[in-house]
Every structure is written in structure tokens, then in C-alpha cells.
Amino acid sequence: MKTLRAFLLLALVGGGTALHAQDVSARLAGRVSPEVAAQVQRLATAAAARGLPVDPLIQKAIEGTAKGVPADRITAAVRALAGQLDVAAAALSRAGPAHPDTDAIAAGAFALNAGLSDANVTDLARVSAPRHTEAATLRVAGTLAAMGVPATQTVELVTQVIAAGGESADVVALPAQVTAGVSHGQGVTPAQAAAGLARAAAARANAPGQQRPRPSHP
């Protein structure tokens, strides 16, 4: 009986891996060269085994091929992205869940690529729980960083808005609000627009009846 159970477990794990490999192969077929497909397949299989999302790796390979990038540089970019996913997963794990979900990991890697540090990712994951998804918060933070808002100010702004009781829609709207601040102000930079929004959120957070911001490192 024990042998049967072990066999079933192995069959399940093996079957899942085989299905995953087929899926990656099918998505790459006809979109990238066989050489790139083989390398990405290997990297994706290893990433999946570590609990990382494989979709960003597949997308990066397809993107590189569409842009006419040589195969070795595509493979290098996919490998670098896998490394960013690893760093993001570790940063998220420090914030709480031992096995963060793949959507959050992908968003964390994007935030890292946009200029945030792994400590920033951990802080943002901490302030997200429990009312906001880490993925949405990290995507917004990454977008703010890509707009030119410095990393510390990005974390400060998102933290203040959440602490002030902001809903998910309020957080998602932050890049548009910074853009509006830049457009309407005379020579206002994204950093200045973000600082103004953070001050307004802090005032709301400190108003009676609102919760205080959480410390970044409990």
C-alpha cells in the first residue's frame, strides 16, 4: 500500500512537470528559434521547480526574438529575469508567506527592474497585507519608480495611502495622480508630485479615526 501511494505521488509530480514542459514548449513553438526554445525550456522548468512564474520568461524570449536580438543575448536576458524572480520571491518570503504567489513574484521582479530594492519589495509586501494584494501594490510601485519617483518616496507614498485607509483603486490610481500633478504643475517633477500626494495621505492617516502607518521592519 505504501509503495502504491509513493508511486501515485511520483506520478502526480512527474505528470505535472511533463504537462508544464509541454505547455512551455507549445507557447514557444514558432515564436522563437529551436536553440532559444531549448534554453528557455530548461530555465523555465528550473524556475517552476523553485515556485517561480514561467510566463515572464516565455514573454521575454518572445520579445527578444521579435526585436531581432541574437539567441545568446535572449538567453542571457531570460536568465537575468529568472534571477530577478528569485530575488523577488525571497523578498516576499521575508514579508510573510513562505511560498508567495507567482503573480506577486512577477510584480516584484518588475518593481526590482524599475529601480526598487529587495528591501523595498519586502516593505511594500508588508504594508499590502491584509487588505491589498502584494501584486497590485508592487506593480503600482514599479510604475511610479519607472516614472522617475525615487524608490524611498515610492514606498513612502504607497505606505501612506494604504495607512490612510485607501482602497485598492486608490493605490492603482497613484501613477495617474502623479502624472496629473506633473502635467498641471509648473515644472513639477514626478518626485515632487509624489511627495505632495504622500503629505496629503499622511494628513488623512493622522486624522482621528484613521490607523497609523505600520513600521517597515517590525
Added chain:
Amino acid sequence: MSGNSFHPQVKQLLDGEITLADLPPALRAEGEEALHLLAAVDREPVTFPGLDTRILAELRRRADSPSFWRRLVTPREVRLRVRPWTLVPALAAALALVLVLARPAATPASSPVTVRFVLFAPDAHDVSLAGTFNQWDPAATPLLRTGTPGVWSATLILPAGQHQYAFVVDGARWVADPGAPAVDDGFGRRNSVLSL
């Protein structure tokens, strides 16, 4: 005369509303024939020998083999013998379900969003859009010339979330959107970022 087309007065006779004497002489013969036919109807009850026995036998047979649903809802005694190790997977599944349900809901902006992409490229012969939303296919989303010289645009309906993209000018030149934030694409260029 056909059997079902008696004169209305003959029908009244058959219904007992009038007597044979009330009929006009011309209809008496028809009335008598109708009464004769009525009298010939066999009013003895029809019997099927053994029918009762067969019905009872069928009822007994059905009672002995109840339907699936009847068996399902019929109360019966069930004895459970719990082995502690068998509870582990069930508890793990229940815990996973609780954790999944306890997670915050996804971003509320989950409905598709209409987005207009615009590029000023006065020297371009053709411009297209490639990104994560169309598998980076430069042929998938061409931009059209607008009424303003040199301005190209395309309007797309995209799912909420984050997208990366670039314009492709004349099929070869990849250009980041000057009006959008951008990140390193890993190949020495920049991808524009769109968060919806």
C-alpha cells in the same frame, strides 16, 4: 346517413330531451334507428383477467428494489472508523481553502479598459504596436494615420493590469512611447509601461 351525423332533433331524442313521438314523421325512422344503435351498446364492464395480480406483483417488485434516490435518502446506520493519518490531507485541504478565501480580493479594476496609443512620427511609412498584450507581434496591431499630419494612433481594449509595449516604426525601429514611463527591456532598449 352516417353514424355521427344525426339530425339535431334526433340528437335531442338521444339525449332524452324529447320523445320519439315528438319527432316529425320524416325523422321518426332515423330516430328509431338511433335508439336501436344506442340500445345495442354493450354496457358490461370490461375486465382483464389477472390484471390485479400483475399490478400487485409489479408494486411488490418495485418496493423490493428502491430507486437510487430513494436509497440515497433512506435513513440507515453508518459506522465510521477514523484513522488519524487520513485526516492530514483533509485538514491540509481545508487550511489551503481558508488561506485562499482569506486572501484579499484582486484589484477591483478587472474590467477591460479602452486605451488610445498615439505616436508622432512624421517620417514613418508605417507604425505598429507590439507588447505583452499581443505576444510582441509587430504585425498584430498597426497604427493608422490621424487627420493631423505625422500623428499615428490605435485604440485597443486591454485587460486591467500591467502591460509593456513599444512602437515599431517601419517594421524595424523599436521606439518607446515618449509619453509613458519606461523600464529596461534587458536587451539595451526601453519598454514603455502601462498600468490599468
